[in-house]
Each structure stands twice: as structure tokens, then as C-alpha cells.
Amino acid sequence: MKRLLTWLGLALGLVVVVLLGFVAFLWFAPYPSYEPVVPAVTVASTxxxxxxxxxxxxxxxxxxxxxxxxxxxxxxxxxxxxxxxxxxxxxxxxxxxxxxxxxxxxxxxxxxxxxxxxxxxxxxxxxxxxxxxxxxxxxxxxxxxxxxxxxxxxxxxxxxxxxxxxxxxxxxxxxxxMSPTEMPSQRIDVPSTANMQEFGRYVANDRYSCFGCHSADFADQDEVRPENSAGFYGGGMTMPDLVGRAVYVPNLTAHATNGLGKWTEAEFVQAMSTGINRNGKPFRYPMARHNMLTPEEHAAIYAYLRSVPVLEGTPSSTPEYAESAEKGPKGLYFKHGCAGCHGATGMGAASLLKAHGKYPDDSVLADVIRNITRYNPEAWMPEYASVMSESDATQLALHVRTLCSKR
Ligand code: HEC
Ligand code: HEC
Ligand code: HEC
Known part of the structure; x- marks a missing residue:
């Protein structure tokens, strides 16, 4: 019995040593290496x-x-x-x-x-x-x-x-x-727009990887055949915004109540290109406005999503941002979701720290906040004008200046 215990002790000790060795190896070794793949191509510019x-x-x-x-x-x-x-x-x-x-x-x-x-x-x-x-x-x-x-x-x-x-x-x-992905064995072509659903499948899955966030689990996705990913387009993950609030990723299948079943194509295009959701709320981080997509791409994604097998998902959606404990301009900055993208300090996914110098006029800065597209036609920030009062924008402009001066 005593001997058995000694052996067990030794075996356990060995496991611990091997584990520690593995941890040390992970820590000190560089990232794993593979044979580089360098296809013979020269890209002609047009x-x-x-x-x-x-x-x-x-x-x-x-x-x-x-x-x-x-x-x-x-x-x-x-x-x-x-x-x-x-x-x-x-x-x-x-x-x-x-x-x-x-x-x-x-x-x-x-x-x-x-x-x-x-x-x-x-x-x-x-x-x-x-x-x-x-x-x-x-x-x-x-x-x-x-x-x-x-x-x-x-x-x-x-x-x-x-x-x-x-x-x-x-x-x-x-x-x-994780491991590297394989080089495709033959050239991949963009599908013709003659079949909008096929083209939309390409645009949504292969060009912009919408399923990556809108499926059940990052850890259970098929990079080669996206359709095999768990909960394909059924949503359900939650993602933290830049101030740590959980944002729920919605179901994009055509489910009547939990998905996009009741959305018209016009509503879909409107939401994607302005960043203002069908319910009148601006998209929260990390959902970007996609106004750089062509009308054709928008229409194709919509057509494709309606063909994806319907999943029930869960009906939950992110509750409205609670009135922040902060009052005044800072409170509005959290309430309108600005902090979700720009972070509490204004650094976040896009920096606000140059805005004070760039837009010295208060009414211009307020206009930037409501109508970003006028100042940056390629912006992926939501176009707030239809859902934000001018007086809120004026207060938000003040808060943006405060953030700039704290730097
Ligand atoms: C989600 C963020 C993200 C996106 C989107 C992204 N990149 Fe990167 N990229 C990175 C990061 C982070 C690294 C550095 C990775 C590392 O630590 O080596 C990187 C590295 C690279 C490198 C290697 C450069 C070097 O000197 O080693 C190239 C080239 C590159 N990216 C090109 C692109 C191109 C082209 C696109 C769009 C088609 C793109 N990236 C999209 C984050 C991104
Ligand atoms: C980085 C992760 C991410 C990517 C990539 C992404 N989304 Fe989203 N999407 C979200 C999140 C999170 C929400 C919820 C936003 C909110 O609550 O305001 C959302 C919301 C939406 C909504 C609103 C649906 C509803 O019921 O409110 C639509 C439509 C949408 N996304 C379409 C797309 C399309 C199309 C693509 C690809 C072009 C895409 N998304 C790519 C994370 C993502
Ligand atoms: C979904 C993410 C997102 C949200 C939400 C968001 N922004 Fe932005 N904002 C951006 C991005 C990204 C830019 C840089 C321009 C671009 O590509 O859109 C930007 C640019 C700006 C600029 C111009 C900065 C400059 O230097 O030109 C201001 C000012 C600004 N945002 C203020 C706000 C305020 C105030 C709110 C809340 C009402 C807000 N933003 C909400 C992503 C966001």
C-alpha cells in the first residue's frame, strides 16, 4: 500500500512537471512555424x-x-x-x-x-x-x-x-x-450577380464573414464550409462593448419573431447603410454601419439571408442602455452608445482626441456627431441625425472637447 502511494505520488509529480514544462515551453517558445506559401502571382494594376x-x-x-x-x-x-x-x-x-x-x-x-x-x-x-x-x-x-x-x-x-x-x-x-488555413487548390471566382442568392452567399460568407459574429460560437466555426458552423446565422453570442457592457448578437435567419423574418429589403438596406436599426436604435459596437457596400451587395445579402435554414435562436436582445449613473454630457455619451465604440476615454475603436482641434466651432462639432457622412463619406459610425436631438448633440460636443483636453 505504501509503495503504491509512493508510485502514485511520483506519477502525479511527473504529470505536474510535464505540465509545468509545457507551460514554460508555451511561454518561451516563439509562435509555431510552418513552411511559407508564396504563390507565383503578379497583380496587374488597373x-x-x-x-x-x-x-x-x-x-x-x-x-x-x-x-x-x-x-x-x-x-x-x-x-x-x-x-x-x-x-x-x-x-x-x-x-x-x-x-x-x-x-x-x-x-x-x-x-x-x-x-x-x-x-x-x-x-x-x-x-x-x-x-x-x-x-x-x-x-x-x-x-x-x-x-x-x-x-x-x-x-x-x-x-x-x-x-x-x-x-x-x-x-x-x-x-x-489553431492552425494555418490551406491555400485553395484552384482559383476562386466571384459568382455572377445573375443569381442574387448565390452572389449574396459569397458576399455575406466569404467576402465579409457576417456569419463569424452571427453564429452560435466562435470556437465551433468551419472556416472552409461556413454553412457547417454551429448555429449558422442564428446569433446568440454576447460581445463586450468598449466599456464592458454585454451586447447580444441577433439572429439573422428569417425567423418571424427572433430573426429578420418581418424585415423588408428596404428596412435591411436602410439599417445597414445608415447604422440605425429597424427599431430606431443606432447599431451598438461591434456592429458597424456598412455604407461602403454597394446597393447590389446589400440586396444580395438580404436575398441570401432569407434562404438560410431558419433557426429559432433566442429572442433576447440587448436591453436599452440604462440611464447612466453619470449625468449631463457624460451621461449622454454613455446613453447614446458613443462609449461603446469610442471607449470611456475617447480612444477606443476610433479616436476622438483630434476632434477638438479639427472642429473648433461648436455647432460644426455637433453637426459632425449627427451627420458624420458629410464629413467622412466612408464613415462606419452610425448616422445619428434621425434619432438624436440637436441639443443632445451640442452637449455631446462639449463632452468630446473634455475628453480631448484630458489628454
Ligand atoms: C481585426 C483586425 C485586423 C484586420 C481586419 C486586418 N488586419 Fe492585418 N493585422 C492585424 C494585426 C493585429 C496584425 C499583426 C499580427 C501580429 O502580431 O503579427 C496584422 C498583420 C498584417 C500583415 C503582416 C505585416 C507584417 O509586417 O508582418 C499584413 C500584410 C496585413 N496585416 C494586411 C492586412 C490586410 C491587407 C487586411 C485587409 C484585407 C488586414 N490586414 C486586415 C490586424 C488586422
Ligand atoms: C464583429 C461582429 C459582427 C459582424 C462581423 C457583423 N455583425 Fe451584425 N451585429 C453584431 C452585433 C453585436 C449586433 C447587435 C447590435 C445592436 O444591438 O445594436 C448586430 C446586429 C446586426 C443587425 C440588426 C439585427 C437586429 O435584429 O437588430 C443586422 C441586420 C446585422 N447585424 C447584419 C450583419 C451583416 C449583414 C453583416 C456582414 C456584412 C454583419 N452583421 C456583420 C455583430 C456583428
Ligand atoms: C459603431 C461605432 C461608433 C459609435 C456608436 C459612435 N462612433 Fe463616432 N466614430 C466612429 C468611427 C469609426 C469614427 C471615424 C470615422 C469613421 O470611419 O466612421 C468616428 C468619428 C467620430 C467623430 C469625428 C472624429 C474626427 O477626428 O474626425 C466624432 C466627433 C465622433 N465620432 C463622436 C461620436 C459620438 C459623440 C458618438 C455618440 C453619439 C459616437 N461618435 C458614436 C465610430 C462610432
């Missing part, structure tokens, strides 16, 4: 490609890579990253020869975007940098053509990349749970 690539990149790349100081895609701290994953910086993807991607070949860019393997180091790039493994070659080549274009936002910027500090959880996920 004005159409650049324009198409720019439109896609504004929805798919710029929010993460644009630095508000340089106004180029020179990389920044990802202020909206959940702390469980550590501190994360996006990278300089301007045309700078050494700091940016100016020295990369088209094949290196395509390989990274498809697989997630860094073409220079072979390291697996953390999943904060999305992979575009189902996107059509024409779309990705257009994005590459745009990265090479004379658009001021990609102009060479001499900004050094900052290394982040990933947590043990991140390192564990990168080594044990």
Missing part, C-alpha cells in the same frame, strides 16, 4: 481594381491598420482587444520599403492573406489578423493593387512596428487549437 480594392479594404483592413496620428495604415495599438489575449498592435502595411510591406512581393502578400503564415519568418500570424481563405482571387488581387496604389492612406510611412505581449492563453490557442 483603375477598376484599385477602386474595388479600396472599397473592400475600407471595410476589411483599414479599421484595424489605420493609425489616427499618421492617417495611413501604419499600424496601431488595438485598443478594442479583450485583455485576456494581451496587448496587440497591428502592423505597418504602408508602402515603406522596410517598415511596411513595400518590399514584399504580390505572392508573399497573397500567401499571408490566404494562409496566415508569415512569408518571411514562417511564423503563424495570430488570428487577430484575419485570413481570407474563401475570398475570390479577383477581390484579393484588387486589395493588393490598392496597397500598391497612390491612395494617400497607403503612402510609405516611416513607423516602426511595435511588438505586442500575448498572454499564455493566446500562445496556447496558437499552438494547440
Amino acid at each position: 483603375p477598376e481594381r484599385v477602386a474595388h480594392g479600396r472599397r473592400l479594404a475600407l471595410s476589411l483592413c483599414v479599421a484595424c491598420h489605420e493609425n489616427p496620428e499618421t492617417k495611413t495604415v501604419s499600424g496601431k495599438l488595438m485598443a478594442d482587444m479583450p485583455p485576456e489575449f494581451g496587448t496587440v498592435y497591428s502592423k505597418n502595411i504602408t508602402q515603406h520599403e522596410t517598415q511596411g510591406i513595400g518590399g514584399w512581393t504580390d505572392g508573399e502578400l497573397l500567401g499571408l492573406l490566404r494562409t496566415g503564415i508569415h512569408p518571411r519568418t514562417g511564423q503563424f500570424v495570430p488570428p487577430w489578423m484575419p485570413r481570407f481563405n474563401r475570398m475570390a482571387d479577383e477581390d484579393l488581387e484588387s486589395i493588393i493593387a490598392w496597397l500598391r496604389s497612390d491612395d494617400p492612406i497607403v503612402a510609405a510611412t516611416n513607423q516602426t512596428n511595435t511588438a505586442g505581449s500575448p498572454t499564455l492563453l493566446t500562445k496556447f490557442l496558437m499552438r494547440v487549437v
